[in-house]
Amino acid sequence: MPATSSSVGSGAAGAAIFADSDSRKYRYFEPKGQRATHYEDMTVDVQPDPERYLIQNWIISFADGKGAYVKQNTAAQSSNWHAFRAPDQEWERTHYQRQSKIETMVQSVINNARKSGAPKTFDKAWVKILQTQLGAWKHAEFGLGTSLMQAQRYGYTQMINNATLTNSSYKLRLAQDITLYLAEIGMDLPGWDDELGKKAWLEEWSKFLNSDATPLDQYRVIRDLMKTVDRDNVIMTHDSGSPREQMMPFWETTKAGSYMGWGKSTQLGYGLGINMGAKLAEPKKLCVNVMGDAAIGMTGMDIETAARNKIAILTIVFNNGVMGAERDVLKISDEKYGSMTVGGNYTKVAEGLNVAARRVEQPGDIVGAIKEAVSTTESGSPYLLEFVVKEGRDFSRYPLAGL
Numbered sequence: 001m002p003a004t005s006s007s008v009g010s011g012a013a014g015a016a017i018f019a020d021s022d023s024r025k026y027r028y029f030e031p032k033g034q035r036a037t038h039y040e041d042m043t044v045d046v047q048p049d050p051e052r053y054l055i056q057n058w059i060i061s062f063a064d065g066k067g068a069y070v071k072q073n074t075a076a077q078s079s080n081w082h083a084f085r086a087p088d089q090e091w092e093r094t095h096y097q098r099q100s101k102i103e104t105m106v107q108s109v110i111n112n113a114r115k116s117g118a119p120k121t122f123d124k125a126w127v128k129i130l131q132t133q134l135g136a137w138k139h140a141e142f143g144l145g146t147s148l149m150q151a152q153r154y155g156y157t158q159m160i161n162n163a164t165l166t167n168s169s170y171k172l173r174l175a176q177d178i179t180l181y182l183a184e185i186g187m188d189l190p191g192w193d194d195e196l197g198k199k200a201w202l203e204e205w206s207k208f209l210n211s212d213a214t215p216l217d218q219y220r221v222i223r224d225l226m227k228t229v230d231r232d233n234v235i236m237t238h239d240s241g242s243p244r245e246q247m248m249p250f251w252e253t254t255k256a257g258s259y260m261g262w263g264k265s266t267q268l269g270y271g272l273g274i275n276m277g278a279k280l281a282e283p284k285k286l287c288v289n290v291m292g293d294a295a296i297g298m299t300g301m302d303i304e305t306a307a308r309n310k311i312a313i314l315t316i317v318f319n320n321g322v323m324g325a326e327r328d329v330l331k332i333s334d335e336k337y338g339s340m341t342v343g344g345n346y347t348k349v350a351e352g353l354n355v356a357a358r359r360v361e362q363p364g365d366i367v368g369a370i371k372e373a374v375s376t377t378e379s380g381s382p383y384l385l386e387f388v389v390k391e392g393r394d395f396s397r398y399p400l401a402g403l
């Protein structure tokens with residue numbers, strides 16, 4: 001009779017003796033070598049597969065019946081994906097270990113160079129190369145990293161996804177390492193200008209940041225907000241969706257803890273709660289959440305909580321009448337059901353929930369409205385500022401589908 005946990009009375013490993021308990025063979029997979037490597041132990045069969053275990057086929061599938069992971073997802077083909085092993089055998093732990101080793105190495109190279117006074121002997125031409133060429137290289141690495149990250153979505157098995165992702169992460173890390181390295185050595189090199197890249201980038205974006213267009217440009221609102229509030233005494237946050245993409249690159253913090261950036265695809269509307277939490281923790285600071293119209297649609301009634309409890313937050317709504325961030329991914333449902341369309345008048349909603357509010361449509365009114373909103377929060381009441389904005393899918397990042 002086979003042993004079961006009830007016949008044995010314990011589910012602990014080793015509590016029962018099975019027919020093959022003493023077998024020295026691997027039950028689920030054949031290791032490449034004599035023994036399974038740690039990598040194999042940790043990654044093989046992490047993803048159940050209809051060809052091996054899921055006799056009922058994929059438990060989740062797309063509307064057309066296509067399973068979650070199908071071989072056609074990737075142009076790379078194999079007669080046996082199960083046998084795939086990444087040549088570098090990387091998984092999370094080795095990945096973090098290697099990265100931390102690299103960081104330590106970079107840091108000690110810099111420390112040693114500093115100790116020996118190396119920066120003073122740097123050739124001028126070499127400094128130029130570091131500043132411009134090496135400085136440019138980080139962008140290429142970043143681009144490769146984000147593209148690889150995107151590519152893994154189309155991988156067939158998690159073994160492939162894992163291999164692609166760890167390598168993508170190395171690319172992003174290298175971009176970051178170059179940035180940090182240049183910032184670090186730049187401190188020792190007279191005349192070093194690590195603002196060069198940033199200046200060029202801001203110039204490229206100035207037409208949005210300084211836009212007088214109507215419907216308003218989100219970047220113009222962010223620029224004016226940044227100029228108007230006392231950035232030393234704020235806690236900013238953004239919601240999921242385009243507002244995150246718009247705020248993250250351009251909001252310049254002046255103090256640690258003054259920006260709560262969060263979430264890849266976090267629940268829309270979450271920022272409102274985060275912002276109330278921030279205000280409760282730091283009542284003297286101006287706490288601002290920048291959210292889209294779909295985002296406030298998810299949780300917006302909670303501004304009444306803020307009014308009732310005198311949690312004097314500032315909610316900024318970018319009303320573009322659409323779920324802009326979903327433009328690439330909701331094509332069919334938008335054609336069939338108009339699912340992208342959202343919107344309404346959030347100023348009226350706010351007023352109905354006892355929150356003072358103002359709807360802004362003209363660029364010249366932005367600053368005045370922000371000042372009015374801030375002074376209301378200073379008097380202890382929440383405020384909602386609604387900006388009527390363009391759809392706005394112009395993000396400062398490499399184009400990737402889905403947010």
Ligand SMILES: Cc1ncc(C[n+]2csc(CCOP(=O)(O)OP(=O)(O)O)c2C)c(N)n1
Nearest residue numbers: 241242267268292293294295322323324325
């Ligand atoms: C509860 C929830 N539903 C769906 C999503 C997926 N999602 C991410 S962004 C987005 C649209 C955001 O629209 P909006 O808040 O209006 O911002 P916009 O991109 O239009 O500026 C959706 C539906 C999510 N993150 N959370």
Ligand SMILES: [Mg+2]
Nearest residue numbers: 292293322324
């Ligand atoms: Mg929207």
